[in-house]
Amino acid sequence: MKLSRARCGQLVEGSDHGVLATVHAVRGVDAVPVCFAVEGGLLAVPIDRVKPKGSVRLQRSRNLERDPRAALLCELWDGDDWSRLWWVRVALERIPGSPEQRSSFEELLRRKYRQYEGQPFADVLVFRTTDMTGWSAGPGAAAGPA
Amino acid sequence: MKLSRARCGQLVEGSDHGVLATVHAVRGVDAVPVCFAVEGGLLAVPIDRVKPKGSVRLQRSRNLERDPRAALLCELWDGDDWSRLWWVRVALERIPGSPEQRSSFEELLRRKYRQYEGQPFADVLVFRTTDMTGWSAGPGAAAGPA
Numbered sequence: 001m002k003l004s005r006a007r008c009g010q011l012v013e014g015s016d017h018g019v020l021a022t023v024h025a026v027r028g029v030d031a032v033p034v035c036f037a038v039e040g041g042l043l044a045v046p047i048d049r050v051k052p053k054g055s056v057r058l059q060r061s062r063n064l065e066r067d068p069r070a071a072l073l074c075e076l077w078d079g080d081d082w083s084r085l086w087w088v089r090v091a092l093e094r095i096p097g098s099p100e101q102r103s104s105f106e107e108l109l110r111r112k113y114r115q116y117e118g119q120p121f122a123d124v125l126v127f128r129t130t131d132m133t134g135w136s137a138g139p140g141a142a143a144g145p146a
Numbered sequence: 147m148k149l150s151r152a153r154c155g156q157l158v159e160g161s162d163h164g165v166l167a168t169v170h171a172v173r174g175v176d177a178v179p180v181c182f183a184v185e186g187g188l189l190a191v192p193i194d195r196v197k198p199k200g201s202v203r204l205q206r207s208r209n210l211e212r213d214p215r216a217a218l219l220c221e222l223w224d225g226d227d228w229s230r231l232w233w234v235r236v237a238l239e240r241i242p243g244s245p246e247q248r249s250s251f252e253e254l255l256r257r258k259y260r261q262y263e264g265q266p267f268a269d270v271l272v273f274r275t276t277d278m279t280g281w282s283a284g285p286g287a288a289a290g291p292a
Contacts, residue, residue: 069174
């Protein structure tokens, strides 16, 4: 049921997106689906110019300027077979990130998501992973690939 | 891109699960996938005895006792076709919920999820919906069914 930290890391690396939760001054919490990439204990979430937006000055960025804590939830949902379910929650803290780290993450993101090929990013939010917790309903997620 | 509140409501009603974000004293935010049902401006999340757990005294319940604010994120992800993406975020506030409301939600949950048929719930968390915000990448989610 409880997944090891190593297995949590594998499942997150194999996930194609997640839900990013941040602290909101009035609403308490915000949540939004995000693309991401992981490398060396860091995790990066792009603010892209590919998916349509009213502005690239997004609420998630404003929340993180006020409070750098966040959580990313990756999961497998299967409405028919609940024995396959798993989820991993990554506790995060936003850090400034060096120009080298941002540039390395931009490359990683373009390799992970073909939609980003040749596209400039508006920003890349860099996070330090502070913890990882995972759960699986059956033995599948604990053993096999994502 | 921005979805109407009515359309947000339809998409949430058609969703088979969501990610519930709550306020955590130390980590700032928590997030966990949940089953849910909606009725009359209220939303209910069961603490079931079907999916395996170490305890039914879950972190989400402890968080909500300390701070009743939460958010539920429902979404469609399609890694190949980003023009199909949509998400809806429901801002929630936990309320005690009357015995009648809980019992009505238990019935609804058993109708929505066949896995709950004939199963007792450990608890049903009842929320008041305080706001709904939704986004879609293309015109599909704004018009068609979930």
